[in-house]
Amino acid sequence: MTEVPPAAPEPTTREAATTRRGLLSWFLGTSVGALVASIVYPVVRFLSPPEIAEAPTHQVDGGPVNDPELLDEGFKILRFGQEPVILIRVDEGDFRAFSATCTHLDCIVAYRPEKRLIWCYCHNGIYDLAGRNIGGPPPRPLTPYEVHTVPGSGGGPDELVVVET
Numbered sequence: 138m139t140e141v142p143p144a145a146p147e148p149t150t151r152e153a154a155t156t157r158r159g160l161l162s163w164f165l166g167t168s169v170g171a172l173v174a175s176i177v178y179p180v181v182r183f184l185s186p187p188e189i190a191e192a193p194t195h196q197v198d199g200g201p202v203n204d205p206e207l208l209d210e211g212f213k214i215l216r217f218g219q220e221p222v223i224l225i226r227v228d229e230g231d232f233r234a235f236s237a238t239c240t241h242l243d244c245i246v247a248y249r250p251e252k253r254l255i256w257c258y259c260h261n262g263i264y265d266l267a268g269r270n271i272g273g274p275p276p277r278p279l280t281p282y283e284v285h286t287v288p289g290s291g292g293g294p295d296e297l298v299v300v301e302t
């Protein structure tokens with residue numbers, strides 16, 4: 138006659154409740170942890186972004202000479218590496234470029250074609266078309282850039298290239 142091993146004892150109601158409670162606690166704990174991590178991680182990444190080395194820029198594409206923004210507004214702002222640059226269309230074939238950062242308190246300047254002046258709206262700073270500070274609080278002239286016109290590709294309009302001086 139073979140002996141049957143004793144069956145595992147049935148968990149008591151209290152043990153079963155403990156197991157369910159433990160599982161529920163574990164589940165809630167990991168959910169809360171995941172929620173906190175999903176909130177904290179983006180904030181930390183925003184506050185300390187990775188260092189991205191930017192390639193040095195010596196020239197940027199200024200677009201076609203008949204760019205509607207240049208024709209309508211008389212100017213446009215380009216990104217020259219980290220620097221904003223203002224590209225101005227003074228007359229047909231006469232383009233100029235300067236640092237767009239006001240030398241007073243770093244506002245971005247604009248061109249006023251009706252007055253043929255570069256203007257800083259922050260404190261009414263005024264520069265002439267050579268970039269010289271001629272009115273208001275700016276203490277120094279704007280840094281000039283060269284503007285070259287190159288033939289457009291495929292028979293298109295000529296293109297502007299802004300070059301560091």
Ligand code: FES
Binds near residue numbers: 241273
């Ligand atoms: S920031 Fe341009 S005039 Fe003050």
